[in-house]
Amino acid sequence: MTPEYQPQMSVEEFEELERHAPETVWLEFINGRVVVKPMGDGNHREMIAWLQRTCMQHRPDLWLHAESGLKTERYRKGRARADGVLIKVGGLKGHGEWSESEGALMAVEVTSYDSDTNKRDRVEKPDGYAAAGIPVYLLIDRDDCSVVVFNQPEDGRYRHEEKLPFGAVVNLPEPVNITLDTEPLKEFAD
Template sequence: MTPSTTDRPQMSVEEFEELERHAPETVRLEFINGKVMVKPVPDGNHREICMWLLRQCMQQRPELGLYPEGGLKTETYRKGRARADGVLAPTGSFKGHGEWSDTSAVLMAVEVTSFDSDTNRRDRVEKPDGYAAAGIPVYLLIDRDDCSVTVFTDPEDGRYRKLENHRFGAVVQLPAPVDIALETEALKEFVE
């Protein structure tokens, strides 16, 4: 049996962080399951969805911040590095942190799918596992491919035990500790 990449990662976390620091601005790198991954630069609709979510979070929970492009230490023993499209946490939670933050204050990680060949593996498989392993209570996936919002909750043993999928247009209740109701009708205008 061949060992998995997590048994033998491509490089150490320290080597990855050095590589990421020197990557050009047009490239965003992540280190998931022991592999370096390239995350596409967001398009205009992707950015508009992030702003839509930011406004909803600010209106309903002004004491929280939705931090864009949050660098998180993920996976078992913090051996992964993921750059979430959004990270919801109490305002001030990342003061004094470097590029990659511990997830102890994070209430929710957010990803918006991109139109690239790695979206399925990255956003629907590997990131939920990494965020669950890091103990992030809620993972919100806004999926432009099938016009849905999926809410992952109850992280346990590196997996989310519960997920709910809603079509764009539904009112989606994000559970505690997030406690925000998302009116998703507006997301229909950001699908290509």
């Protein structure tokens, strides 16, 4: 028998806690529990910068916002600080710390070298982003030097997943419509 789901606290309590956390600590609220998100290292930040430049070159009408807070999961009860959120230019105007997921075309995560990355980036975040209706989730997985594209969210899961090695040409589907040459990611894989 599965124990009844009991969140550690309410979303409102989490947001209050997060407001008072030191600037050096990033908190997320995933599946009803508080998670400390590790700060990205230099290679992590370079991968996001590369993706920002690439998106801007292909789709100047969009911007990839780094470290953007999103309301995720069913009924927007989760709070995820995505490594990147692709949205129309100006699409965050008037939003607070935690933006609604409507308008987000793609969420991006780059794996970190911590013990929670498997559960957080490969399991919980895809489910949370799919449940929030974000059309595309891009996972840049440094552990096995791959790029995973999730799309077609339905019933809290992505119906389609494609995994390709660094160096491959990756097509980000509708509504993103960007082709990535991932060769440059090899430089930041270490």
